[in-house]
Amino acid sequence: MKNLIFFGHGARDSRWREPFDRLVSLWRVQYPHARVELAFLELMQPSLEEAITTLVVAGEVEVVVVPVFFGQGGHLLDDFPLLLSDCRQKFPQVSLSATPAVGEDEAVLQAIIDFSARAL
Numbered sequence: 001m002k003n004l005i006f007f008g009h010g011a012r013d014s015r016w017r018e019p020f021d022r023l024v025s026l027w028r029v030q031y032p033h034a035r036v037e038l039a040f041l042e043l044m045q046p047s048l049e050e051a052i053t054t055l056v057v058a059g060e061v062e063v064v065v066v067p068v069f070f071g072q073g074g075h076l077l078d079d080f081p082l083l084l085s086d087c088r089q090k091f092p093q094v095s096l097s098a099t100p101a102v103g104e105d106e107a108v109l110q111a112i113i114d115f116s117a118r119a120l
Contacts, residue, residue: 002062003035005051007098009075010040017044020068035060041075041083048083052091062095070103 004027008020020038027036035058039051046054048065055063065084069076080098088096102108 001034001060002064003037003055003060005037005039005048005055005063005065006068007039007041007048007065007080008044008068010042010044012043014044023068039065041079049087049090052087052094052096056091056094061093063097065096065098067098067101069101072101072104076101 006020006023006027008017011017017038017040024036024038027034035055037046037051037054039046039048041048052063067076067080084096084098088094
């Protein structure tokens, strides 16, 4: 079974991660048979490597990383591929893949439009 890592940027203010923690909690309620972990690029823990380690220790060998970013900026175009490559080398036994940024998905964009329309 494939397992997920929600991957966010990270921030100095610990309150910034609250929506990410809620996202993980919602996932666990709706999909209890697929493991999910949270990871951050910088400023927060766990790192991507630490999150993968958690899944590997649990015996998981298929991991999909979901970048919870609005678009494909420098971090996803430059930093993330290097991190992913490093993790593939460190964990050769793991099938490690990634999706595009969630903000690139039409359904996510539509959800933002629907949210905004409710504000009118």
